[in-house]
Each structure stands twice: as C-alpha cells, then as structure tokens.
Amino acid sequence: METPKTMFEKIWSRHVVAQRDDGETLLYVDRNFVHEGPFYAFDGLRRDGRRIRRPLKQIAVSDHYLPTVGRKSGIAGIADPDIRTMIERLAVNAREFGVPFIGIDDPRQGIMHVVGPELALAQPGMIITGADSHTTTNGAFGALAFGIGASEVKHVLATQALWQRNPRTLRVTVDGALPKGVTAKDVILAIIAKIGVRGGSGHIIEYAGSTIRAMTMEQRMTICNMSIEAGAKAGMIAPDETTYAYLEGRDHAPRGDLWNKALAVWRTLPSEAGARFDKEVALSARDIVPMVTWGTTPEDALPVTEKVPDPSSAATADERAHIERALRYMDLTPGLPLVEVRVDRVFIGSCTNARIEDLRAAAAVVKGKRITVPAFISPGSTAVKRRAEAEGLDRVFLAAGFEWRDSACSMCVGANGDFAAPGERCASTSPRNFENRQGRGVRTHVMSPPMAAAAALTGKLTDVRTLS
Amino acid sequence: MEPFVRITAIAAPLDRPDVDSDMLIPQRFLRRPLADGYRNFLFYNDRFDANGKEKPDFVLNREPYRRARILVTGANFGCGSAREGAVYAVVDFGIRAVIAPGFGPFYAGNSYQNGLLPVVLPDECVRELREQLHAAPGAEVTIDLPSQTVTGPDGRQYRFDIEPSRKERLLAGLDDIAVTERYAAELDAFERRHDAEMPWLAHLDFGK
Numbered sequence: 001m002e003t004p005k006t007m008f009e010k011i012w013s014r015h016v017v018a019q020r021d022d023g024e025t026l027l028y029v030d031r032n033f034v035h036e037g038p039f040y041a042f043d044g045l046r047r048d049g050r051r052i053r054r055p056l057k058q059i060a061v062s063d064h065y066l067p068t069v070g071r072k073s074g075i076a077g078i079a080d081p082d083i084r085t086m087i088e089r090l091a092v093n094a095r096e097f098g099v100p101f102i103g104i105d106d107p108r109q110g111i112m113h114v115v116g117p118e119l120a121l122a123q124p125g126m127i128i129t130g131a132d133s134h135t136t137t138n139g140a141f142g143a144l145a146f147g148i149g150a151s152e153v154k155h156v157l158a159t160q161a162l163w164q165r166n167p168r169t170l171r172v173t174v175d176g177a178l179p180k181g182v183t184a185k186d187v188i189l190a191i192i193a194k195i196g197v198r199g200g201s202g203h204i205i206e207y208a209g210s211t212i213r214a215m216t217m218e219q220r221m222t223i224c225n226m227s228i229e230a231g232a233k234a235g236m237i238a239p240d241e242t243t244y245a246y247l248e249g250r251d252h253a254p255r256g257d258l259w260n261k262a263l264a265v266w267r268t269l270p271s272e273a274g275a276r277f278d279k280e281v282a283l284s285a286r287d288i289v290p291m292v293t294w295g296t297t298p299e300d301a302l303p304v305t306e307k308v309p310d311p312s313s314a315a316t317a318d319e320r321a322h323i324e325r326a327l328r329y330m331d332l333t334p335g336l337p338l339v340e341v342r343v344d345r346v347f348i349g350s351c352t353n354a355r356i357e358d359l360r361a362a363a364a365v366v367k368g369k370r371i372t373v374p375a376f377i378s379p380g381s382t383a384v385k386r387r388a389e390a391e392g393l394d395r396v397f398l399a400a401g402f403e404w405r406d407s408a409c410s411m412c413v414g415a416n417g418d419f420a421a422p423g424e425r426c427a428s429t430s431p432r433n434f435e436n437r438q439g440r441g442v443r444t445h446v447m448s449p450p451m452a453a454a455a456a457l458t459g460k461l462t463d464v465r466t467l468s
Numbered sequence: 469m470e471p472f473v474r475i476t477a478i479a480a481p482l483d484r485p486d487v488d489s490d491m492l493i494p495q496r497f498l499r500r501p502l503a504d505g506y507r508n509f510l511f512y513n514d515r516f517d518a519n520g521k522e523k524p525d526f527v528l529n530r531e532p533y534r535r536a537r538i539l540v541t542g543a544n545f546g547c548g549s550a551r552e553g554a555v556y557a558v559v560d561f562g563i564r565a566v567i568a569p570g571f572g573p574f575y576a577g578n579s580y581q582n583g584l585l586p587v588v589l590p591d592e593c594v595r596e597l598r599e600q601l602h603a604a605p606g607a608e609v610t611i612d613l614p615s616q617t618v619t620g621p622d623g624r625q626y627r628f629d630i631e632p633s634r635k636e637r638l639l640a641g642l643d644d645i646a647v648t649e650r651y652a653a654e655l656d657a658f659e660r661r662h663d664a665e666m667p668w669l670a671h672l673d674f675g676k
Binding site: 014015017018020022023024026029030031037038039048050054056057059065076082083085086100121123125126131132133135146147148149150151152155158159160163165197198200228231232234252254258259261262265273297318321324325413414415422432434435436437440 | 490551557570572574631673
C-alpha cells in the first residue's frame, strides 16, 4: 500500500520540473500576482533584455499605492509624485510586457488577495506566487500559495518556475463550534499566540478540523492570510463543497466540461487519512474568546478579558526583554485590564478582514449607534464596496460616523500615505502590529472587524460581547 | 552579483530578536529608486529621530560599527513582509553577511539573490559571538564560505550549513535565472504536459 499523502505533497509533486541531487526543486508556478512594489523585477527584465515566458499566467493589480479618497480624479488627482509614479509604472510595465492588468479605474480593482479569489484566479491544486507575504490568503482554496521577493518575481516572470526546498508540514486542527462573538480572526490570533511568531518557521501549515470545515471561504481566507504571521511560508485548507460552490460561475473559473474535469482533480487533493505531518497542534474552538494584540508582534495577542502582561512573570530573560520593549513602545502599564486601553482611531480594511462578511459583522455592531473616535473603512475590493452599498451597509457606517472610502491596502501598510497621526493608538483589522507600520510611533492593536467596530463606539478596547 | 567567498570584517551586534521588515526599511521608502541609496533608509526609525537626525545610541550609528560588514543578531531576523528592499538596504549599507539563529520566511531567500550571506548558527553560539563583540567593540569576525565556517574574535570556529546549490551560486556570483536556463528542455516538456493535464490553467483569458 502507498503511504498516505498530505495535500501539500500532492500539489508539490504535480509541479516538479526538475530536481537537483542536493534536494533543490524547480517548481512550476501556475499564477503569479504582482502589485506596484516589485518594479525592480520589471527593471531587471528590461536590463537583461528578457521577456515574460507566459504573460497570461501573471496578473498585475494596483493596490498598495492607490489612494482611498478622491479616486474620481484618477491618477492625475494624486498629489505625491512618487506615489503617482509607482501607480503609473505598474500600468506601463503591464502594457509593455503584456501582463493582464487591473488598474485604478477598473471595476475589478481591489487588494490583490481579495481580487484573486473573487475572480477565481485562485483555484485548488495550483501553485500561486505573489510579490507579497499575504499571498498565503489563496491557500484557503487548497492551493500552495506564498509570497516571494522581487528577484524571485523576476525569476518567475522569466521562467514561470522557482527554485525551492521541500518545507516541513504542520497541521493545525481546530475542533468545535465557535462561541458567539468569536471570528476567524480570533481563531488565527489564538493559533499564533499558541505557537508563536516562529512556530510555523520552515513549515507549510494545513488548517483542519470541524471548526475550519464549518467556515465560509471568507473566514478561511482570514485564517490562511495570517499564516505568515506565525512564520509559515504558506497556509492551506483542503477544498470541499464550500470551495466549489464559491468558485462556480466566477469570472475565471473553468466552465462546462473543463469545470467537471477540474472538479475531478480537485476532489483528489485533500490529505489522506493517516497522512503524516512533521508537527501537529490542536486547539478547541470552545476555548477561544475575542482577541486583541497588546504588543509589537502578532503573537502578542490575548483574550480581551485579560490584562496587559507583566514582564516579571516572563518565563525567560528573552521573553522578559521582549515584553519590556513592547510595553515601552506601546506605552502600556503591566496589569492594566485590556478593556481600559483607550484608542484614538479605528481602521477597518486590509486583505485580512475587509470582505463583505467582515463589513456585515462590523455594521451589525454599529447599526443605529455613533462612534466616538475617527474611523474609516476601506473595503477589500471595489466589488465588495459596491455589494456593501447594495446592502445599505455604507449608510449604516456613514450614519454611525465612519468615513466610507475606496479600496486599497491603505492603513495596513501606509504605502499610499494613509497613516495614523504620530503616536496615536489604532484599533485595526489588519494582520500586523509592527512598530511604526501604521505611522511613526503609532501603536497598533490588531483585532476582528466586530471588535474594531466596538472600539470605535467606546473609544477603548472593548469586548464586543458586552455591548448591548 | 558580487561573488561571496571569504570576508574578515568588523561585526556589529544587534541584540533583539524578531527584527521585522518594517524595522529594516519602512514602507514609505520602497517607492524610491535604488539609485537613491537604500543604505540611507536602513533601520530608519531606529537610526534617525523625527527630524532626520541620527540617534547616537543605535548600534550602526556608533563607531566602529558604521564600518561593519557583518551583522550578528537575534532569531527570526527579517520576519514579516516579502519586501526585497529589506535586503537592498542591508547590502547597500555594506553588510555582506548576517549571522542569526534563524531568519524570517523570505529573508534568507531574498538575501541569496543579492549576494548577502545568511548564516544560521545555534542560539548559544550567536549569543556568545554577540557577547564577545560587546566586550571588544570593533572586533573582527571571519566568514569563509568554501569551508562553511565562522571564526569569532577569540579564534573559536563555528561550522554552518548551506545548501550546495546556494553555495555554488554565491561563490560564482550567479543568479538563479542563469542556472534555470540550463533546464530549458525540462521546463518546456513539463509545461506542455502540465497545460494538457490542467487545460483550465493554461491561459488567462482576460478579454482585453
């Protein structure tokens, strides 16, 4: 009998172009996403006089540098010349190299990790690369999807392949029903808090268990999106009927006979019973409560019911040094209940948490109420924005006092100039709480959309379950 | 790409673990052309105050570390974003090798592409090296790629692992595309078969 295989092994082995004696593998890439950032890759191709091997296996999406306000005036309306250049350069590179392109005025525009799934550019069994660490989002479809740097982007553009070493596998199993008020964001923050920011290092994570199986595609995307925050190269979830129902009929999903053929392949992908993973971790969904981060790495996450940690209770000297440094940056006192931490601003957006279900969940919290601190929403894509407007969510947010903006990476990363004011404390639905990421000295608390909405109402970190 | 064979140079100790991509180079500098000198943006928020004035206490702002060509640091160096600017900035500063107990998921891969050697040594060895460097600022460390060894200021040698293919490319200053081109026939054959097996992936019909 053959050894039972993991989904990862099956996808990997289907894409091996060549293998060297030392174990390095040349892997074929089915789809590669680029945004404005890796312009160095196109410059490099031009310098070497190279073309793109398969232009139609690439997709270029403008997302990092697009403004979230004043979009009607187009690129000409962007004041900062460097930002304008970044956006124009992607359009020029896409045109010159024949790459499909979604730009500022395209109704399909959005954050590339939101747009890819929306258009069914991500499908089960694929190897997907992208010039961004959160390319892992596409793993929710049972694909092997990971971020690459600009030199590797250049390599993929030139060869449609990539040199990789076989990573190890980690299965994270989450079982049980999610308690009320607990979202996919809380699940992934709980996972990262448990295994740490280096816990997935050198591994591909497969998320499994009844909690994951019961999740919608959007929830699964939130989970896979943050795999990188646990140090994993990729995260993936086996495709099932939820996956197929999501994909069927979308713009680039296979149709007719090809759909049936594809489905037959996709059904063979899930890990087999008895397949061996290098590492296993299990969590019970019942134990998870709404989470917030208190520090400067994504593992610094605690249930909102807890207190700011005390360095003197750290298990090791390294941990103590980290807590001390993080609390200094975050301007927090040990022992302070997290629900007493005041916030200055709220951001709801990013590839982690700005899909339609996220916006519905946030709207449900603020409906008929007024927020007390400045807050804005940047939907994950223009399509999400239109859909939300059709459902009347924009009116709920506007009536509550939110700004309702256009779609871009926005204040998750600040590439377009969307920053919080220096030193402000920001409740954010983005994936990362690194120092200075949302602006100089800005203190980021990462949480779910309903938790961020609750913080906007009260002006403090708030347990959304306690709001009436 | 500049080949990497052997260097003996001043090594700077940077004690903290989990140095992330945004610390290495803030996002706002990634729109700048390489010709602007990415060394100027390295560790920007730690090296400069709000007025752009150097913070004298940051290790790379102090003599003799301004001339450091080796960085000895903590675990998970370069974690976070895939941005290659985080490597360009280190290389442009003059650093040729980073010694750490481990690297973030993208950092080592991006380093190899730019002739920067990521050296992984056990935590206690890296700690020992950093302690020696603190005790004798300006002390030199030698990294010899052919023998895969680091020699500390006290003469103690540490052996490190590196994939043979990576080593070969660094020694020759070869980039990956040059190597991949040797596999052109395999790539053509694979692609034909793969496109036939999964024809729905063969082309993106973008209608424009």
